[in-house]
Amino acid sequence: MGDIVRYGSGNDAVLRFVLYDVWGKRCYWCHRPTDFNAIQIDHLLPQQAGRDRLEELKTTYGLPDDFDIHDPANLAPICIDCNGRRGKSNDEYGPVPAFLSQLDKARQRRDTVIKQVKNIGLSTKITEHLLAASTANLHDARIREAFEEHAPAIVQRLALLDEKKVDFLTMWYVDTTIEDDKPLSVGLSLNARGRATAEILEGMCRISLEDVLQERVAELERQIRKYVHADLETIEAPAGPPTAGPPVTTFIRIDIDLLDYQNTGPALEFTFHGNFEASMSASLSQCGPDGGELLELQGDTVVFGTFSFVVSWHFSADHADVDRGECVIGTWESDTHTS
Numbered sequence: 214m215g216d217i218v219r220y221g222s223g224n225d226a227v228l229r230f231v232l233y234d235v236w237g238k239r240c241y242w243c244h245r246p247t248d249f250n251a252i253q254i255d256h257l258l259p260q261q262a263g264r265d266r267l268e269e270l271k272t273t274y275g276l277p278d279d280f281d282i283h284d285p286a287n288l289a290p291i292c293i294d295c296n297g298r299r300g301k302s303n304d305e306y307g308p309v310p311a312f313l314s315q316l317d318k319a320r321q322r323r324d325t326v327i328k329q330v331k332n333i334g335l336s337t338k339i340t341e342h343l344l345a346a347s348t349a350n351l352h353d354a355r356i357r358e359a360f361e362e363h364a365p366a367i368v369q370r371l372a373l374l375d376e377k378k379v380d381f382l383t384m385w386y387v388d389t390t391i392e393d394d395k396p397l398s399v400g401l402s403l404n405a406r407g408r409a410t411a412e413i414l415e416g417m418c419r420i421s422l423e424d425v426l427q428e429r430v431a432e433l434e435r436q437i438r439k440y441v442h443a444d445l446e447t448i449e450a451p452a453g454p455p456t457a458g459p460p461v462t463t464f465i466r467i468d469i470d471l472l473d474y475q476n477t478g479p480a481l482e483f484t485f486h487g488n489f490e491a492s493m494s495a496s497l498s499q500c501g502p503d504g505g506e507l508l509e510l511q512g513d514t515v516v517f518g519t520f521s522f523v524v525s526w527h528f529s530a531d532h533a534d535v536d537r538g539e540c541v542i543g544t545w546e547s548d549t550h551t552s
C-alpha cells in the first residue's frame with residue numbers, strides 16, 4: 214500500500230474491508246447489514262461519468278474543482294444488488310440533500326478510513342492472515358470447512374486475553390407497520406447483553422418484541438414527521454417562512470443497536486437505543502412579496518438521528534401490564550432543500 218490512500222492506488226481489498234468496517238458493515242445505499250463478500254466499493258460521484266458530466270455534477274453539489282473521485286471522501290461500501298440496480302450509467306442520485314448527506318458522511322469518515330488502511334499497511338504478517346480469515350468466502354465448501362475447524366482456536370485465545378472481547382452482533386429484522394399500514398422492517402443488531410435482555414423481555418415478562426417495536430416505531434415516525442414539519446416552517450424562503458403541508462415519508466430506516474435492562478426493585482426497566490434516517494417531502498406555500506399571489510414550493514428533508522425509549526414491567530403486575538415510556542429523540546441532524 215502506497216502513501217496515498219485512494220481507489221486503485223494499491224490494495225483495493227484492504228480499502229474495501231476498511232470502508233465496510235467504518236460504514237458499519239452495511240451497504241450505504243439500502244442500509245442493510247451485509248456480508249463482506251457481497252460488498253463492493255462505490256464511487257458516490259461516478260467514475261464512469263464523462264468529464265463534462267462530472268464538471269456539471271461538481272457544480273450541482275458545490276464541490277471544489279480538484280475533488281478527487283478516487284479519494285475516500287467519494288467512496289462508500291455498496292452491496293452487489295444495489296450496485297447492479299444503480300447501474301453503471303445511471304444518472305439517478307436521488308434528491309440533492311440525500312446525495313449531499315452521503316457525501317458529507319464520506320467526508321466525515323475519510324480520515325478514519327485513511328488511518329485504518331495505513332495501520333493495516335504498517336502492521337505485521339498476522340494482520341494480513343487475520344484479515345484474510347475474516348474476509349474468507351464461506352460459500353466455498355473447502356474454505357468453510359477449514360474455517361470451522363480453526364476459527365474456534367482464535368476465539369478461545371481472544372477469550373483468554375479478556376472474555377469481554379469475545380462478543381459479536383446478531384442482526385435480524387422485525388416487521389412492523391407505520392402510518393397507512395406501510396410496512397417497515399426494523400433492524401436489530403444486538404450484542405450478548407442485548408440478546409440476553411431480549412430473552413428476559415420475551416421469556417420472563419412475556420412481552421413480545423414485535424408488539425413493543427410496532428407501537429414505539431409508529432410513534433417515533435409520527436414524532437419525526439412532526440419535527441420535520443416544524444423544521445420546514447422555519448426555512449428561509451423568498452417571502453419569509455412558509456406554511457408547510459403534512460410531511461410525507463418517502464423513505465425511512467429505523468435500527469435498534471442497543472438493548473439493556475436494569476432491575477429497579479419494583480420493576481424491570483428495558484432500555485432501547487437506536488438510530489434512524491428518513492427522507493420526507495411536504496408542499497410549502499406562502500404569499501408572494503406583494504402579499505397577493507400564492508407561491509407553491511416543495512420542501513425535501515433528509516434527517517438522521519438517535520432515539521431511545523424505556524419499557525417497564527412491574528413484578529407485581531399482570532403480564533399484560535407494561536409501561537411504555539415516551540420515545541425520546543436524542544441527536545437530530547437535518548438537511549432541507551426547496552424546489
Ligand SMILES: [Zn+2]
Pocket residue numbers: 240241242243244245291292293294295296
Ligand atoms: Zn444495498
